Amino acid sequence: MDLVHAVLEGNRLALARLLTQVENGTVQGRQALEALFPHTGRAHLIGVTGPPGTGKSSLVNQLALQIRRSDPPRKVAIVAVDPSSPFTGGAILGDRVRMRDLSGDPGVFIRSMASRGSLGGLAHATSSVVQALDAAGFQVILIETVGAGQAEVDIARLAHTVLVVEAPGLGDDIQAIKAGILEIADILVINKADLSGVEATERALLSMLQLAHPAPRIFANQREHHHLAWDENPKDLESVETWIPPVQRTVAVEGDGVTELAGLIAQHVAYLQKTGGWEQREQARLQSELDELLRQALVRRWRDTVPEAHYTQVLQRLLDRQISPWQAVAELVNGGEA
Amino acid sequence: MAERKIRVLVAKPGLDGHDRGAKVVARALRDAGMEVIYTGLRQTPEMIAESALQEDVDAVGLSILSGAHMALVPRVLDLLRANGQENVRVFIGGIIPDEDTPRLLEMGVSGVYGPGTPTDTIVNDIRRSVLGSAEISE
Numbered sequence: 001m002d003l004v005h006a007v008l009e010g011n012r013l014a015l016a017r018l019l020t021q022v023e024n025g026t027v028q029g030r031q032a033l034e035a036l037f038p039h040t041g042r043a044h045l046i047g048v049t050g051p052p053g054t055g056k057s058s059l060v061n062q063l064a065l066q067i068r069r070s071d072p073p074r075k076v077a078i079v080a081v082d083p084s085s086p087f088t089g090g091a092i093l094g095d096r097v098r099m100r101d102l103s104g105d106p107g108v109f110i111r112s113m114a115s116r117g118s119l120g121g122l123a124h125a126t127s128s129v130v131q132a133l134d135a136a137g138f139q140v141i142l143i144e145t146v147g148a149g150q151a152e153v154d155i156a157r158l159a160h161t162v163l164v165v166e167a168p169g170l171g172d173d174i175q176a177i178k179a180g181i182l183e184i185a186d187i188l189v190i191n192k193a194d195l196s197g198v199e200a201t202e203r204a205l206l207s208m209l210q211l212a213h214p215a216p217r218i219f220a221n222q223r224e225h226h227h228l229a230w231d232e233n234p235k236d237l238e239s240v241e242t243w244i245p246p247v248q249r250t251v252a253v254e255g256d257g258v259t260e261l262a263g264l265i266a267q268h269v270a271y272l273q274k275t276g277g278w279e280q281r282e283q284a285r286l287q288s289e290l291d292e293l294l295r296q297a298l299v300r301r302w303r304d305t306v307p308e309a310h311y312t313q314v315l316q317r318l319l320d321r322q323i324s325p326w327q328a329v330a331e332l333v334n335g336g337e338a
Numbered sequence: 339m340a341e342r343k344i345r346v347l348v349a350k351p352g353l354d355g356h357d358r359g360a361k362v363v364a365r366a367l368r369d370a371g372m373e374v375i376y377t378g379l380r381q382t383p384e385m386i387a388e389s390a391l392q393e394d395v396d397a398v399g400l401s402i403l404s405g406a407h408m409a410l411v412p413r414v415l416d417l418l419r420a421n422g423q424e425n426v427r428v429f430i431g432g433i434i435p436d437e438d439t440p441r442l443l444e445m446g447v448s449g450v451y452g453p454g455t456p457t458d459t460i461v462n463d464i465r466r467s468v469l470g471s472a473e474i475s476e
Contacts (some may be wrong), residue, residue, distance in 0.1 A: 010399060012391060012392070013391055013422045013423070016391055016392055016393070016394035016432060017394055019394060020345075020394045023343075024342065024343070070417060084373075085368060085369075085371075088368065088370065088371045089343070089369035089371045090367065090369055090370060090371045090372050090373065090374070091373045091374065092364055092365070092368050092374050092376055093374065093376065094376045094378075096375060096376070096377045096378075096379035096389060097376065097377060100377075100378070100385065102387070103383070103384070103385040103388055104384065104388070109392055110389075111392055111393065112373075112375050112393060114343070114373045117341075135376075148469045267402055300417050
């Protein structure tokens with residue numbers, strides 16, 4: 001397939017067009033992804049998430065510059081997700097405004113994505129777009145989520161290393177102990193650290209970390225699967241050093257703290273490689289992708305077996321309050337025409 | 339679920355520092371269901387072409403108030419063509435003297451819009467030129 005070869009050879013226009021196909025869920029895009037899949041699994045995926053306005057884009061800009069300065073310089077791709085309007089489906093994708101320092105560098109590729117109705121902080125196609133960039137030879141992929149509040153944690157399924165970016169003055173210590181976004185941080189960044197209130201924010205985050213039970217960072221639903229090593233041999237946990245998320249202050253517009261942050265990211269990679277966490281995250285990611293595709297395929301296959309009239313009729317009885325949603329499901333799955 | 343979304347890059351080339359018009363247009367395109375990549379002020383033609391390529395956009399909207407359009411626009415068009423993006427439609431907004439409009443259209447620009455143009459006009463023109471007139475019902 002031409003597109004695939006062109007992408008593997010580093011043709012940027014071919015890559016850009018492939019990403020559009022992938023984003024639009026076309027057959028051509030899917031076939032290309034299948035052909036590219038053996039070339040994936042090499043990139044370090046770094047997620048950058050946090051509330052709106054904390055400076056994620058500026059930080060991504062600085063991190064990319066830092067990675068490009070490393071020796072040898074590694075190729076960097078950036079996937080920046082911004083929200084789609086729930087009403088019109090339109091979007092303003094504005095992350096590039098903060099990334100102008102990166103223009104003109106052929107070792108950098110930036111792609112903006114609209115969330116297109118997905119609520120977890122990423123778009124449905126983000127993981128596929130990341131796979132395509134991985135296959136195209138980008139060694140580091142920075143994934144910037146939509147401005148995320150508390151529950152947009154999809155990025156933790158996708159990335160090897162998750163940075164959660166906070167800024168001074170965004171909440172008290174109760175916010176810090178809530179479940180959700182802070183839990184998924186491998187590294188906590190306090191950006192805009194030149195603003196007043198930075199000490200209080202740092203204190204709240206550090207005390208949250210001290211309180212946190214050092215738990216392996218695998219999703220609850222993944223733990224149910226018996227073959228994940230963490231649950232099979234809980235004793236192993238004690239022999240393995242535990243990663244306590246460090247807190248790093250930065251001032252992204254000035255570049256302050258970015259070298260240190262890059263150092264922490266390198267430490268996290270070393271930790272993942274030493275402890276087997278890297279493979280574990282790969283497995284968790286591919287497994288959740290497999291499960292999701294399986295779910296879609298099974299629903300589609302099942303749907304084909306149900307006559308439209310029957311489905312409509314059950315739906316109508318549900319709308320008339322004759323049956324409950326649970327009864328409707330029972331009827332569609334077990335009874336009725338089946 | 340193949341979905342065709344129109345992607346438009348909105349950029350301000352050159353040195354003038356006033357992007358209110360560009361933002362109004364960006365917002366109107368968003369409200370029309372398009373995905374707008376907004377790149378901000380003081381973009382060089384090289385930066386614009388690079389962004390258009392990476393984002394695989396269908397159209398580029400340039401807002402120019404500085405009077406430098408006859409220098410900037412051909413440069414952007416040349417770079418787009420050099421990158422293999424000759425199909426990308428280019429629209430110009432801002433302060434463009436009437437006598438320059440035919441020359442810009444001749445170069446390959448798809449539309450020129452001065453102050454006071456209803457945003458619906460711009461939206462419909464972009465949609466028509468990208469999707470083809472058959473799919474438009476106004």
